[in-house]
Amino acid sequence: MNAITNILKSDLTRRGILKSAGALVISFSAPVALAEAATAAIVPKPLDPTQLDSYLAVHRDGSVTVFFGKIDGGQGTDVGIAQIVAEELDLPADRVAVVMGDSALTINQGGASGSFGITWGGKPMRHAAAEARRFLVNLASERLKVPADKLSVANGTVFVTDAPGKKITYAKLIGGKFFNVAMKWNGKIGNDLDVDGGAPLKKPADYKVVGTAPKRRDVVAKVFAKPVYVTDVRVPGMVHARVIRPPVAGATLVSVDEASIKSIPGARVVQKNGFLAVIAPKEWNAIRAAQQLKASWTQPAPAFPEPGAIYDYIRQAPVRKRVVEGTKKGSVDDGMKDAVKVVTADYEWPFQSHASMGSACAVCEIKNGKVTIWTGSQKPHYAQAGVAALLGVPPENVHAIWMTGPGSYGRNDAGDAALEAAFIAQAVGKPVRLQGMRAEGIAWNAKGPASVHHARAGLDANGKIIAYQFESKGFSRLEVDSNESNPADSLVGQQMGIALKPTDSFGTPDDSYDVPNRLMAWETIPPLLDRVSPLRTSHLRDPVGPQIHFASESFIDELALAANTDAVEFRLKHLTGRDAAAVKAAADKFGWDTRVSGPRGDAKADIQTGRGIAYTKRLNTIVVVAAEVEVDRRTGKVRAKRFAVAHDCGCIVNPALLHNTIEGNIVQGTSRALHEEVRFDRQKVTSVDWETYPILDITEAPEKIDIVLLDHPEIPPTGAGEPSSRPVAGAIANAIFDATGIRLRRAPFTPAQIKGSQA
Numbered sequence: 001m002n003a004i005t006n007i008l009k010s011d012l013t014r015r016g017i018l019k020s021a022g023a024l025v026i027s028f029s030a031p032v033a034l035a036e037a038a039t040a041a042i043v044p045k046p047l048d049p050t051q052l053d054s055y056l057a058v059h060r061d062g063s064v065t066v067f068f069g070k071i072d073g074g075q076g077t078d079v080g081i082a083q084i085v086a087e088e089l090d091l092p093a094d095r096v097a098v099v100m101g102d103s104a105l106t107i108n109q110g111g112a113s114g115s116f117g118i119t120w121g122g123k124p125m126r127h128a129a130a131e132a133r134r135f136l137v138n139l140a141s142e143r144l145k146v147p148a149d150k151l152s153v154a155n156g157t158v159f160v161t162d163a164p165g166k167k168i169t170y171a172k173l174i175g176g177k178f179f180n181v182a183m184k185w186n187g188k189i190g191n192d193l194d195v196d197g198g199a200p201l202k203k204p205a206d207y208k209v210v211g212t213a214p215k216r217r218d219v220v221a222k223v224f225a226k227p228v229y230v231t232d233v234r235v236p237g238m239v240h241a242r243v244i245r246p247p248v249a250g251a252t253l254v255s256v257d258e259a260s261i262k263s264i265p266g267a268r269v270v271q272k273n274g275f276l277a278v279i280a281p282k283e284w285n286a287i288r289a290a291q292q293l294k295a296s297w298t299q300p301a302p303a304f305p306e307p308g309a310i311y312d313y314i315r316q317a318p319v320r321k322r323v324v325e326g327t328k329k330g331s332v333d334d335g336m337k338d339a340v341k342v343v344t345a346d347y348e349w350p351f352q353s354h355a356s357m358g359s360a361c362a363v364c365e366i367k368n369g370k371v372t373i374w375t376g377s378q379k380p381h382y383a384q385a386g387v388a389a390l391l392g393v394p395p396e397n398v399h400a401i402w403m404t405g406p407g408s409y410g411r412n413d414a415g416d417a418a419l420e421a422a423f424i425a426q427a428v429g430k431p432v433r434l435q436g437m438r439a440e441g442i443a444w445n446a447k448g449p450a451s452v453h454h455a456r457a458g459l460d461a462n463g464k465i466i467a468y469q470f471e472s473k474g475f476s477r478l479e480v481d482s483n484e485s486n487p488a489d490s491l492v493g494q495q496m497g498i499a500l501k502p503t504d505s506f507g508t509p510d511d512s513y514d515v516p517n518r519l520m521a522w523e524t525i526p527p528l529l530d531r532v533s534p535l536r537t538s539h540l541r542d543p544v545g546p547q548i549h550f551a552s553e554s555f556i557d558e559l560a561l562a563a564n565t566d567a568v569e570f571r572l573k574h575l576t577g578r579d580a581a582a583v584k585a586a587a588d589k590f591g592w593d594t595r596v597s598g599p600r601g602d603a604k605a606d607i608q609t610g611r612g613i614a615y616t617k618r619l620n621t622i623v624v625v626a627a628e629v630e631v632d633r634r635t636g637k638v639r640a641k642r643f644a645v646a647h648d649c650g651c652i653v654n655p656a657l658l659h660n661t662i663e664g665n666i667v668q669g670t671s672r673a674l675h676e677e678v679r680f681d682r683q684k685v686t687s688v689d690w691e692t693y694p695i696l697d698i699t700e701a702p703e704k705i706d707i708v709l710l711d712h713p714e715i716p717p718t719g720a721g722e723p724s725s726r727p728v729a730g731a732i733a734n735a736i737f738d739a740t741g742i743r744l745r746r747a748p749f750t751p752a753q754i755k756g757s758q759a
Helices: 003-009 014-019 021-029 077-089 122-144 170-174 219-223 283-292 310-316 332-337 380-391 414-428 438-444 491-495 545-562 567-573 577-590 655-674 728-740 751-758
Strands: 056-058 064-068 096-100 151-154 157-160 163-169 239-243 253-257 268-272 275-280 294-297 321-324 341-349 361-367 370-375 398-402 432-435 451-459 465-475 518-525 607-618 621-632 638-648 704-709
Touching: 056 122, 056 170, 064 077, 077 096, 077 122, 122 151, 122 157, 122 163, 122 170, 157 170, 163 170, 239 283, 239 414, 253 268, 268 414, 275 283, 275 414, 310 451, 310 465, 332 451, 332 465, 341 545, 361 414, 370 380, 370 414, 380 398, 380 414, 414 432, 414 491, 451 545, 465 545, 545 567, 545 607, 545 655, 545 728, 567 577, 567 607, 577 607, 577 621, 577 638, 577 704, 607 728, 621 728, 638 655, 638 728, 655 704, 655 728, 728 751
Parallel strands: 064 096, 239 432, 370 398, 465 518, 638 704
Antiparallel strands: 056 064, 151 157, 157 163, 239 275, 253 294, 268 275, 321 518, 341 451, 361 370, 361 432, 451 465, 607 621, 621 638
């Protein structure tokens, strides 16, 4: 019996966790088993968002477990949550373990979503911890017969402030027992969930744990290849499955020759309403069956525009929805009348893929009317809802267990795998492990939307912006939802003919530029194919943020040039407060040389060097990125050599993890700016591997990333998972202009673009 089977067969419940804390806490400091695996039993008493016990537990040894309804996508969110709870409970962070993303053990807090892990996810956990501390201090007051205001707490021990020898530990007060304490719940589930027991929160001046830098808890185990991933799950009687996708977009299934896989031991066809899959007891046989199965499909008319024509298509497509964001300031047209100079520009951004390290995997077991689904989805509670809806069972009969998968950062193929595994398991009456191949994952996952952006601005005689209009048009960032709670947003659900309910959403620049006349708007267009499309669009890290701010910050640089002003000075003319402070901090760290941007030095030199800057906000997190690039005129290749980043996300919970998250964003943002573009012909996606969909490799990684963390303990955390990816493309594009005089208005910034612009 292997380790995974041992885990799956264990009887771990919330009550069991209370009774046997030691193994649990150890597992999270060295996550060999539970920290990245699963618990099999459904909670004996229903989760209740109004009860303190739904959020944390104190064990017999005085350690604490937090039940967190989000997941960690690799930034160390669990460590941050442990610190927040430890702070309010007056415990060391290493005495707090975090259970994440298990629908039987945690309330739905929205999964990984929108940089909300600490910002929104940490808020109810902080309130719960504060209420637990108050309850425990009051309980200690009764036991010690001393008024609560005469007591202090340190390291999980309540003691009389003036007589420290008179004390009692959390373990003796409540270890292994439930609190049975009611909390005021705001009635919301998901990202917006909050609870409050009324206990006062610590003041920032009293912080001892928040602001320190405990290390991530998964690194050592990963170095020694010990963690359990979703791909490692095995259950007795399990079969392996592979889904057969349509050969071209829009094709529907006509017939299947099941005899074509008759020679493969145990291979079997699963077919319903156009959905087609194969199963076999051995994975290699399932792969062989998928390759050998002969199926006939319709030959639909081409669904996509000619290669290279996507941006003209977007411009000409009918508008499905138009939204003017925020409050329109003044009149752009009137402002333009007073402008001494008017500048216009258009920018373009391609479809981009998640291109995770591997294709998605999910395992589903249906037993005695209960469904268990192991998934790498970053929103396991929504996977629970989607599986329940697809199979026609009550949600409470579905247990979704999150486990680390090959990647997420939005809606990739993990949600599809979860629903498809469940669908096949119900059809064949056996546990099913479903995994795709790399080409399928990259070709068929939901894409970040392609878009075009039009900017127009007027400058006054002093070189200040007096009128500014920015409009985006593209495919909705939520053509399929960012979670899988509705089967209509999954490939299997769409193949079943479930009615579609797309959401129209895009966005506009988020900044604090002081402009008297301003208009920001976005428009969405219908999808190229309404269902079962390899170009369906949804959230990709910082949804539509990189493309919008590539355009808006490139345009700000163009305005600075038109005003004959240094790019940093131009931004500071229109910014104040924390925004201006971040621009100055990034420029100082970078060693910014104040001058009007543009080529200088020997114009005939093979290697040209330039610097650029870009600023943005995201949900009140302020980020400024300065970049240095080298451009090889002979090859057209761009190398992003050096970055300086100023980052202001309010209160910093863990500076080391924040630093690492920013570095990851810079590298990923550089990859998207220089390489990433989904390519397709009239009928299918053609960029399906690392050759056809290249990403930044280690030889191209920046040589140096300097980071300035602007800490504001008085401001609640505002999020850090995505904001620093937002300005990277704009900073690189502006640096390319500074080096070469070439203004690139289409991403990615490929050698072909550079060489073509030189010609």
